[in-house]
Amino acid sequence: MAKAALITGITGQDGYHLAEFLHGKGYEVYGIIRGQHNPKRARVEQEQPFVKLLEADITDTSSLIRAIETARPDEFYNLAAISHVGYSFKVPQLVADVTGKGVLNALEAIRLTGGEKTIRFYQASTSEMFGGLDYNRPGKGYDETALFHPRSPYGVAKLYGHWITKNYRESYGMHASCGILFNHEGERRGLEFVTRKISNAVARIHLGKQDHIELGNLDAKRDWGYAGDYVVGMWLMLQQDQPDDYVLATGETHTIGEFLDLAFKEVGINDWKPYVKQNPAFMRPAEVDILLGNPAKAEAKLGWRRKVDFPGMVKLMVQHDIGLESATSLD
Missing domain, CATH: 3.40.50.720 (NAD(P)-binding Rossmann-like Domain)
Structure with a gap:
């Protein structure tokens, strides 16, 4: 059953x-x-x-x-x-x-x-x-x-x-x-989250639908x-x-700036700075500067391993949003 x-x-x-x-x-x-x-x-x-x-x-x-x-x-x-x-x-x-x-x-x-x-x-x-x-x-x-x-x-x-x-x-x-x-993260992440906000904005900038993205802290490190x-x-x-x-966890950290690097390079843009504006409204009252996890227990006891690495995740998200925004343009 x-x-x-x-x-x-x-x-x-x-x-x-x-x-x-x-x-x-x-x-x-x-x-x-x-x-x-x-x-x-x-x-x-x-x-x-x-x-x-x-x-x-x-x-x-x-x-x-x-x-x-x-x-x-x-x-x-x-x-x-x-x-x-x-x-x-x-x-x-x-x-x-x-x-x-x-x-x-x-x-x-x-x-x-x-x-x-x-x-x-x-x-x-x-x-x-x-x-x-x-x-x-x-x-x-x-x-x-x-x-x-x-x-x-x-x-x-x-x-x-x-x-x-x-x-x-x-x-x-x-x-x-x-x-x-x-x-x-991933292609199903809500647009209010910074990673999906970036991947969607990069897709829209690539397709000529917008000209910049506004973000808060670019230096926070996340696993x-x-x-x-x-x-x-x-x-x-x-x-x-x-x-x-x-x-x-993955056991490695990356900054939002690194995410931006990979996301913009996915659409052929090597310098993302002209497209990014920092907005104080997106700063948190109390910021967590770094979060790095140690998945040793899960790997040993559960046999769990992550399969998609950081560059692969960013690529997947940007390509998904290019497809999504392109389809929207055709509607």
Whole structure:
């Protein structure tokens, strides 16, 4: 009998990749979608017709209970969040309710339906929980033992979700694992995120649709991988006999300037500076200068490896957006 998986955040980048991956594994895939007239519903129905959509809300435990009773999942992947770090400073209370307390709601829904011993739970934690503290291990990066010091409402809310998941694992014996994922990008990234903002702008500049792009800090260093690789790690965590927490990362950092270099060179532009303007409005109140992950545990215990390197990811994103913007021009 095919396994069933229930995914919150099905309309996001990771939800898209995970649904596609699990479908390829023969899973019956259910996705939670918020709102009767969610504008993203049509895209999911068109591009992933195999996903069975259930209306529920991560802030409403009763609706999650109904979704669990309908799907009867073997695995529950909680990807729901307000995940834009900059935006979290503008709506901190909403971020706390969705990104933080939403995790508690999901865990409680599993417990109240009697699924604490049968449903395996994945919580999407984040490198933003580290926030720059304890960076006294040059070249090694953050691993599962590093200290947390989140520097945004998003990071703080994610840290609550991380710890409440560990608490339910220890209190109720739940097979609940946390994936501490470093930045992972791709063609499904929202346009509000800097990497996709760059790849889309480069495509539009290449096609003559715009003449520049406005960005904030160009010097921040991030450990960037491809989202399609990272959802495989999520799945591998729930296949283990015992639940645990794992860092997924590439083990290397790149600046936004390096991303710009590769993206513009993909369209034959060697000097991007005339096309980029810095705008103070895109600066964060508290910036994390560098995030470098150490995926040694995931590589050793899960056998996980990233397949797409940094240049390959940038190329994939720019070429996707050139195709997307070219198609839009023909409409």
